[in-house]
Amino acid sequence: MDQGGAPPVFSASAELDGDHLRVVVIGEVDMATADTMLQTTLREPAERVTLDLRGVTFFDSAAIHAVVRLADRLSGRLTVLPSRQVVRVLEISGLAEQGWLHRD
Template sequence: MDQDGAAPVFAARAETDGDHVRVVVSGEVDMSTADAMLQTVLREPADRVTLDLRAVTFFDSAAIHAVVRLSQRYPDALTVLPSRQVRRVLEISGLAGQGWLSPA
């Protein structure tokens, strides 16, 4: 929360459990925050990554690019948990059928 008590526009935090890192992202992931999301994942050494985007309210092409980069870095080891908004953007972009996108 900021000084006015409003929720931050963007936040990303990492939780590690052995070789698994879970990054929880909230708010808007756009041109100004997508790299911060990416770097939060890459800062932690991991063999498996869960990117929890269930609290993301806005997701643009820079965010898509960051997720695609993660899918290339962690082939068969990335799971993305999307919000309704994120799922819709990925559907529109043709990425809804990717194995890293959680069906639920």
């Protein structure tokens, strides 16, 4: 989508609370930003990781790849909270029934 020269909105922030890491991602997760989401999530070691994607407005194949990598790396420790757009993409890709995906 052309935004009149404005860069796409994206942010990924992490907060560690004891053994729980919460990463909040906002905006468009695509080829340009998926690795930042991945690296932000892996930066701090934690027993439990919540990847909050409820503020994500666009999610492409690079984003899917990053989440699948996180799920593999954080097996049994990852919870993904998706936005409606993220759920739709994961449904299309056949990943909507994964144990790490928690819908509201």
